[in-house]
Amino acid sequence: MARVIFDNVTKRYAGGVIAVYQLNMEVLDQEFLVLVGPSGCGKSTAMRMVAGLEEISEGRIIIGDRVVNDLPPKDRDVAMVFQSYALYPHMTVYDNLAYPLKLRKVNKQERDRRVREAARTLDIEPLLDRKPKALSGGQRQRVALGRAIVRNADVFLMDEPLSNLDAKLRVQTRAELIKLHERVSTTTIYVTHDQVEAMTMGDRIAVMSLGVLQQLDTPQRLYDVPANKFVAGFIGSPSMNFLDVTIERRNGKLYAVAPGVNLEVPDFKAASLERFIGNKVILGVRPEHIIDWNQANGIAAADSKLPVTVDVVELLGNEIFVYLTLQDGNTITARMAPDARLQRGLTLDVTAAPEKLHFFDPETEYGVY
Amino acid sequence: MAVGAPPHAGGAPRAHRGAGFYLVIAALILASLFYLMPLYVMFVNGMKDKSYMTLTDMWRLPQDFSASGFRIAWDALKPNMLNSFKIAIPATILSSLLGAMNGYLFSKWKFRGSDIVFTLILFGMFIPYQSILVPLIQTLQKLGLYGRWEGLVLVHVIYGIPITSLIFRNYFANVPNELVEAARIDGAGLIGIFWQILLPLSAPAFVVVGIFQFTNIWNDFLFGVTVVFNPADQPVTVALNNLSGTTSVDWTAVMGGAMLAALPTMIVYMLLGRYFIRGLLSGSLKG
Numbered sequence: 260m261a262r263v264i265f266d267n268v269t270k271r272y273a274g275g276v277i278a279v280y281q282l283n284m285e286v287l288d289q290e291f292l293v294l295v296g297p298s299g300c301g302k303s304t305a306m307r308m309v310a311g312l313e314e315i316s317e318g319r320i321i322i323g324d325r326v327v328n329d330l331p332p333k334d335r336d337v338a339m340v341f342q343s344y345a346l347y348p349h350m351t352v353y354d355n356l357a358y359p360l361k362l363r364k365v366n367k368q369e370r371d372r373r374v375r376e377a378a379r380t381l382d383i384e385p386l387l388d389r390k391p392k393a394l395s396g397g398q399r400q401r402v403a404l405g406r407a408i409v410r411n412a413d414v415f416l417m418d419e420p421l422s423n424l425d426a427k428l429r430v431q432t433r434a435e436l437i438k439l440h441e442r443v444s445t446t447t448i449y450v451t452h453d454q455v456e457a458m459t460m461g462d463r464i465a466v467m468s469l470g471v472l473q474q475l476d477t478p479q480r481l482y483d484v485p486a487n488k489f490v491a492g493f494i495g496s497p498s499m500n501f502l503d504v505t506i507e508r509r510n511g512k513l514y515a516v517a518p519g520v521n522l523e524v525p526d527f528k529a530a531s532l533e534r535f536i537g538n539k540v541i542l543g544v545r546p547e548h549i550i551d552w553n554q555a556n557g558i559a560a561a562d563s564k565l566p567v568t569v570d571v572v573e574l575l576g577n578e579i580f581v582y583l584t585l586q587d588g589n590t591i592t593a594r595m596a597p598d599a600r601l602q603r604g605l606t607l608d609v610t611a612a613p614e615k616l617h618f619f620d621p622e623t624e625y626g627v628y
Numbered sequence: 629m630a631v632g633a634p635p636h637a638g639g640a641p642r643a644h645r646g647a648g649f650y651l652v653i654a655a656l657i658l659a660s661l662f663y664l665m666p667l668y669v670m671f672v673n674g675m676k677d678k679s680y681m682t683l684t685d686m687w688r689l690p691q692d693f694s695a696s697g698f699r700i701a702w703d704a705l706k707p708n709m710l711n712s713f714k715i716a717i718p719a720t721i722l723s724s725l726l727g728a729m730n731g732y733l734f735s736k737w738k739f740r741g742s743d744i745v746f747t748l749i750l751f752g753m754f755i756p757y758q759s760i761l762v763p764l765i766q767t768l769q770k771l772g773l774y775g776r777w778e779g780l781v782l783v784h785v786i787y788g789i790p791i792t793s794l795i796f797r798n799y800f801a802n803v804p805n806e807l808v809e810a811a812r813i814d815g816a817g818l819i820g821i822f823w824q825i826l827l828p829l830s831a832p833a834f835v836v837v838g839i840f841q842f843t844n845i846w847n848d849f850l851f852g853v854t855v856v857f858n859p860a861d862q863p864v865t866v867a868l869n870n871l872s873g874t875t876s877v878d879w880t881a882v883m884g885g886a887m888l889a890a891l892p893t894m895i896v897y898m899l900l901g902r903y904f905i906r907g908l909l910s911g912s913l914k915g
């Protein structure tokens with residue numbers, strides 16, 4: 260068990276490309292931390308530096324109490340699960356699990372005990388004599404996990420371990436991974452590009468973009484209080500709607516105004532928006548917070564409304580995604596309960612749940628709180 | 629595809645074997661017959677008795693199947709055949725292993741300048757053997773290996789390094805890097821990963837390299853005749869040439885001898901040929 264500290268870590272490749280820039284973060288002991296971001300954001304590189312598969316250009320990485328910058332992978336006491344599983348094709352499942360123990364000179368009896376224990380934990384005991392090519396994708400994934408847990412390593416590193424599974428199996432394995440972590444409580448760094456995986460699995464989530472850490476927080480905080488426009492747009496599906504609006508004061512109230520947009524700002528947001536009065540800000544509204552004005556009864560002020568035209572309706576059974584065109588031609592997405600009235604071409608008024616409005620500084624794109 | 633074959637009106641969408649198909653087959657059969665002609669001549673004349681063997685009769689089948697040519701050739705070439713095995717087998721194994729190690733390093737442990745070093749190694753393939761004979765002999769003399777079969781093994785091993793390195797490098801390039809990375813995290817080092825992970829996976833590459841090297845080394849004449857001067861130590865290719873070196877040539881023996889000398893490489897190729905082609909084409913490990 261150990262914490263992992265990134266102390267001002269930068270990764271610069273030959274040729275000057277910067278993959279990770281001045282990363283500072285602490286992964287707590289026993290924490291399940293998810294590194295998430297679009298491809299090329301540096302999340303995998305950050306993890307591979309912990310593993311020792313990439314050299315650290317600047318800064319330090321500390322595992323437990325040791326600076327590991329100059330330690331080879333085998334001396335860092337980390338275990339890693341790869342996206343491709345990287346099982347040794349010529350070895351049986353048993354030998355795949357036993358291999359790291361053999362290399363660490365664990366005696367045969369102990370080795371056997373631990374391999375069987377890990378196999379039992381992951382429900383792969385009947386597969387021990389098989390070769391990887393005789394396994395299904397889900398089974399291979401478990402063996403790869405087994406090879407990690409058999410070592411009782413200080414830190415687990417998981418590089419998109421579920422992305423080669425089909426959708427149903429992925430959801431199932433996600434739950435099992437969470438349970439597994441609750442049982443073994445090993446500090447885990449989990450890399451994914453899938454924000455649903457991140458939200459459902461992480462104790463905390465580190466959102467990265469262009470090599471820079473954008474926000475490190477709990478899933479709920481990321482959703483409620485995104486630090487900037489990138490995080491706001493990345494977390495949540497469908498993603499947050501953004502509109503350019505001007506802040507105006509009328510009768511002692513603040514309003515976010517644009518052609519065809521008039522939304523009253525709740526009082527608790529007013530103080531932080533004072534400095535933008537008369538200026539532009541970026542308004543963010545999540546699709547699930549857009550409400551049919553007729554059904555808003557009392558949630559929003561009477562004059563808070565956006566006249567829109569229904570463009571496309573996507574049925575998902577229990578809910579619908581409605582693509583709406585504003586008067587100025589911009590499009591927003593709403594997530595609503597199924598409603599037979601909503602057809603292409605219908606015009607209606609919508610509003611937004613006032614306490615769920617987000618504002619971002621148009622210059623820095625930082626959240627205004 | 630099918631030259632001159634009109635498409636069937638409303639025909640089934642499966643490949644149709646038209647006239648073009650049979651033309652191609654016929655051409656292939658003719659070509660293989662053409663390539664088999666020397667083999668035929670070697671075989672039938674090796675089976676003939678010396679007295680029946682004339683230039684005009686060389687296409688005829690033997691009358692009595694005495695196989696005397698083979699017998700004479702076998703008696704004359706047997707020690708040299710053994711020499712060839714003694715040279716080709718260790719040289720094949722050693723150069724394959726060295727190639728595997730090189731290929732491993734050049735594909736999985738790239739270092740600064742490794743691509744330049746690799747290019748320089750490949751250069752060895754393009755240097756004509758004849759041009760380096762004098763320094764080669766001088767070097768072997770310094771090493772005390774000139775005139776000995778061990779020297780010939782060394783020459784073949786070194787001359788094999790470029791091609792074996794190339795084949796193994798390309799083969800290992802198809803082995804996913806994650807496998808090496810997983811092994812590094814599991815605790816294996818540079819050498820452990822080679823022996824425990826990559827070598828067990830490289831049987832197809834060894835077949836390709838093995839056939840290639842065995843055939844090349846077995847068929848070599850130039851190094852055999854220059855590095856080793858004692859006829860009793862020379863490989864079969866040199867001894868075969870000596871069979872016809874006397875004033876009166878016993879063609880039945882020469883033909884039989886040529887057949888015998890070609891036999892090992894033919895057997896190797898027949899047994900492993902399909903792996904050879906498969907290994908050359910794919911070398912993939914997926915699935």
